[in-house]
Amino acid sequence: MEIDLIFQIAGIGIVVAVINQLLSRAGRDEQALLVTIAGLVVVLFILTERIGELFASIKQIFNL
Amino acid sequence: MSELVRITAVGLTGGLLALALRRQKPEIALLISLITSVIIAGQVILGVGELTEQLADIVAECGMDIKYFSVCIKAVGLAYISQFAAEILRDGGEGAVASKVEAAGKVAILLLTMPVIISFLRLCLKVVNGL
Numbered sequence: 001m002e003i004d005l006i007f008q009i010a011g012i013g014i015v016v017a018v019i020n021q022l023l024s025r026a027g028r029d030e031q032a033l034l035v036t037i038a039g040l041v042v043v044l045f046i047l048t049e050r051i052g053e054l055f056a057s058i059k060q061i062f063n064l
Numbered sequence: 065m066s067e068l069v070r071i072t073a074v075g076l077t078g079g080l081l082a083l084a085l086r087r088q089k090p091e092i093a094l095l096i097s098l099i100t101s102v103i104i105a106g107q108v109i110l111g112v113g114e115l116t117e118q119l120a121d122i123v124a125e126c127g128m129d130i131k132y133f134s135v136c137i138k139a140v141g142l143a144y145i146s147q148f149a150a151e152i153l154r155d156g157g158e159g160a161v162a163s164k165v166e167a168a169g170k171v172a173i174l175l176l177t178m179p180v181i182i183s184f185l186r187l188c189l190k191v192v193n194g195l
Contacts, residue, residue, distance in 0.1 A: 001107055003074055005099050010081040013092035017085065036089070043095045050102045055145065057106065061113040062141025063134060 005050070009043050071104055078103075094156045105148060135180055139173045146172070 016039035023032035058064070078100025086093040116137050123133045146169025153162035 001070060001074055001103055003077065003103070005103065006074070006078045006081060006096060009092065009096050009099055010085065013085045013089050013096065016092065017088035020088075036091075039089075040091055040095075043092060047095060047099055047102070050099060050106075054102050054106050054109070057109055058141055058145055061109055061116065062137050062144075064138055064141050 005046065009046065012039055012043055015039075067107070071107055074103060075100060094152070097155060098152050101148070101152065105144075132180060135177060138176055142169055142173050142176065145169070 016035060019035050020032045023029070023035065078096055082093040082096040082100070085096065120130065120133060120137075124130060146165055150162040150165045150169075153159075153165060
């Protein structure tokens with residue numbers, strides 16, 4: 001089981017939250033928003049592959 | 065046994081990490097719970113595969129038509145997929161989309177099982193007309 005993935009995504013989340021705080025304290029709210037969106041996109045890239053794998057294995061096992 | 069302990073540990077880790085991040089970044093917390101459920105479901109599905117193989121063996125020994133059994137298995141698979149997506153969506157607070165996904169799953173299952181239901185009804189009709 002790939003528990004690294006969970007830690008990876010949690011790490012991305014923590015880093016994004018910290019950068020977000022720093023940027024919004026410095027008054028750069030639009031850049032903070034961009035950082036949030038970038039973090040989301042990166043995580044989604046990691047996720048979609050795994051979800052595709054899961055659905056493929058469900059399809060194969062249940063003969064869908 | 066060790067498999068169950070491992071799955072429990074993964075679930076607890078993912079859940080606690082998602083809980084820690086929920087205040088600051090709710091969308092990332094949702095994605096953490098999504099990846100946790102993907103990992104756990106990927107593990108569980110392997111066991112399900114073994115189970116269905118054994119069940120198919122015993123069904124074949126009973127002399128029943130394997131066609132009906134495979135329809136059952138497919139219905140379970142469809143329910144699993146749609147339930148998976150719907151629960152994640154409901155966790156994120158999108159109850160409306162979740163119920164649409166569930167409805168799509170129900171329709172897909174009904175479409176899949178319709179030939180069996182129709183053949184049963186045909187049999188009933190034949191019996192009734194034969195009286």
